[in-house]
Amino acid sequence: MKKLFGLATATAMLLGSTAPSFAADTLALVVSTLNNPFFVTLKEGAEGKASELGYELLVLDSQNDPAKELAAVEDVLNKDVKLLMINPTDSDAVRSAIRAANRKDVPVVTLDRGASGGDVVSHVASDNVQGGEMAAELVASVLEGSGKVVELQGVPGTSAARDRGEGFNKGIGAVAGLEIVASQAADFDRTKGLNVMENILQAQPEIDVVFAHNDEMALGAIKAIEAAKRDILVIGFDGTDDAVAAVNDGTMLATVAQQAGMIGALGVETADKILKGESVPEYTPVPLKLIQK
DSSP: OHHHHHHHHHHHHTTSSSSOOOSTTEEEEEESOSSSHHHHHHHHHHHHHHHHHTOEEEEEEOTTOHHHHHHHHHHHHTTTOSEEEEOOSOTTTTHHHHHHHHHTTOOEEEESSOOSSSOOSEEEEEOHHHHHHHHHHHHHHHTTTOEEEEEEEOSTTOHHHHHHHHHHHHHHHTSTTEEEEEEEEOTTOHHHHHHHHHHHHHHOSOOOEEEESSHHHHHHHHHHHHHHTOOOEEEEEEOOHHHHHHHHTTSSSEEEEOOHHHHHHHHHHHHHHHHTTOOOOSEEEEOOEEEEO
16 A cells, blocks of 8 residues: 555645644644645635644645545654644545544544544534525525425535535425425536536426535536526535636526635644643534625
């Protein structure tokens, strides 16, 4: 495994701070993927706060692969890293990585996505259930309580996909006239969002609204809808720059905006308190807001 991971490690280290010292003030951040604007913003928020508080920050990219995630964590644990922040690729699969940190007595903070096992000191994230409910309330309002809905799910097994879906389905289920006619995973990916939506459009002659668990899938779905020349409203989740632009130009109805940079910054603030021996909450919620034109 070490031979196979050597190049990935070298590449990942380039993503971190320049010439990390691995001294007493070094933190590690392992991100599920940096091929997504939301997580790039999260990383930037963490970097800014780490610089402000005087920490070196080593950033590694798991590339949406649990095996690479575990290898990245094992790599940083062999260095003098004092705390691990991790944005899991999968809430179940990340347990092995967290337990590896536990064995080394390195505190763990999860960001955006939670973990279903291992000892985590604190979790910093938006209330994804509430965000799903906010999207459902908007659907009920614009459709006046009656219509057909499509749900594009995120990566199965992630807490974000589970919680956003839970909140959305709860909200839609509370309105008798609303029906979810298709619910399929597109893995938080724009291209997959486009491809999955194309297939759904062929199978479903009547669709009024699409809710995607993130903006990348929503933007992909919009391309498929435009190509099919259908009139369908789309709601995303995250509040990325591309999504906000799409809302402003009228191609997307709304996005439930997370504050990615704040999640990263609060993660570092939480890490700072832990390393200073201060108490921190098990869960720090980051406010959401609905962005509409």
